[in-house]
Amino acid sequence: MNTSKILDNQEFNNKSVLNHFIKEYSNKNGFNMVIKNSNSKAIYYICDYKSDNNIRCNFSIVAYHSNLLDNWKIKTKTDNNHNHNIDLDINNNTLSSQSFNKQNLIDNIILMYKNGFKPSFIEIKLKNNYPVFKNLISKKFIYDNIRNFKKREKSR
Ligand SMILES: [Zn+2]
Numbered sequence: 001m002n003t004s005k006i007l008d009n010q011e012f013n014n015k016s017v018l019n020h021f022i023k024e025y026s027n028k029n030g031f032n033m034v035i036k037n038s039n040s041k042a043i044y045y046i047c048d049y050k051s052d053n054n055i056r057c058n059f060s061i062v063a064y065h066s067n068l069l070d071n072w073k074i075k076t077k078t079d080n081n082h083n084h085n086i087d088l089d090i091n092n093n094t095l096s097s098q099s100f101n102k103q104n105l106i107d108n109i110i111l112m113y114k115n116g117f118k119p120s121f122i123e124i125k126l127k128n129n130y131p132v133f134k135n136l137i138s139k140k141f142i143y144d145n146i147r148n149f150k151k152r153e154k155s156r
Helices: 003-007 015-028 090-094 097-114 119-129 139-154
Strands: 033-038 042-047 060-066 071-075
Touching: 015 033, 015 042, 015 060, 015 071, 015 097, 097 119, 097 139, 119 139
Parallel strands: none
Antiparallel strands: 033 042, 042 060, 060 071
8 A cells, every 4th residue: 555645635733733643653554753854844754664784764754834824734755665564554454545534533633632622622623624524523523532532541
């Protein structure tokens, strides 16, 4: 599977949500992205894999910041591949980018909730970030996911 296709054009309104997403996405798929450098316009992530003879993996991701929209957008190159095997998450393998986004949506709800954002604010931000899911995103959807998250935390 081309991992770039799923990552490309994902938008984030918050840098820590973006970093969290990239970390979680890469770890789920058996690799690890680290920030190579960053400035006010872009964040450059690279795969931290090194072969036995010290050859670095060239896989990289760039997130560009838009001042106008005040958000971050992921861009990857189409010829951007790992030089080692990665364990693609078995579930991700069969997911279309739409259903992947839905999980990402839920992850974002939980992360914003954990960062102290109110459900009404989360609703506005998500609708803004994921226009495709405008019909799915409702107060009920957000409350339900927060409730499920709390249940999972309790049963730990
Ligand atoms: Zn790699």
